[in-house]
Amino acid sequence: MSTVTPADWQTGPAPHSAQDWIARAAEVAALLDTDTDTDAAARDRAGATPHAEVRLLKDSGLVTLLGPTEHGGGGQDWPDAVTAKTRGDFEVRVAAVKARATDVALEIDNRVFEVTGARSTATTEGLDRFWRNVRTRPPATRPPPLNEALRAAPVGLHDPVAYKRREVGRRVLEGELPEPTWYS
Known part of the structure; x- marks a missing residue:
């Protein structure tokens, strides 16, 4: 179980290497795995949207993974993101x-x-x-x-x-x- 919180991402250094980004993705996966309050299937049946999960991805910086660093992105290439x-x-x-x-x-x-x-x-x-x-x-x-x-x-x-x-x-x-x- 992860002890990392989204607040740690705001105060700590941003990932720089592919390995750092993979570690960040593992942290997000661990947080999503421990979120027992969210039943994705029930939410989908109700037609609701995954606001908490989207916020978590944004806070982690993973949505900026492929963006250029000069524009605030992670600066990773596709080969780093998808092999x-x-x-x-x-x-x-x-x-x-x-x-x-x-x-x-x-x-x-x-x-x-x-x-x-x-x-x-x-x-x-x-x-x-x-x-x-x-x-x-x-x-x-x-x-x-x-x-x-x-x-x-x-x-x-x-x-x-x-x-x-x-x-x-x-x-x-x-x-x-x-x-x-x-x-x-």
Whole structure:
């Protein structure tokens, strides 16, 4: 557990090297990890915004990491902020979640049609949108409320799951980092 507080960042020296910034990011992660008052899932369901987390990131200086030092930024380059390994590891995690979310959405969709029968394919019921949207909609940038998410599941053919599974498999079995692609 971290004993660092945001006040320490205001009085102490600003990070200068990549290692200093990584240490600062670890401090922020520890503070966020110990914040038991904030339930991110409940906040998202309520449509609230993460004001406390944004304030913490601003106070830590991490939002200025890539800005030039002459303008008050951290002066770090992209290679310091994002390495090929961190990008690849993150991409593989996202790909695994994408593949699983697609599987779950398709399973739910199939079960809805099993339960409701052929009549549910009529446009008057509106359930045909589930099937179509699960298979063709691109990923959303921000998850909609649950009732909207059920109407427009953001998974499908425009972001093929086969590519995601291949990336995860190559990373797990061969240790190979995925190359950036249009589907990354």
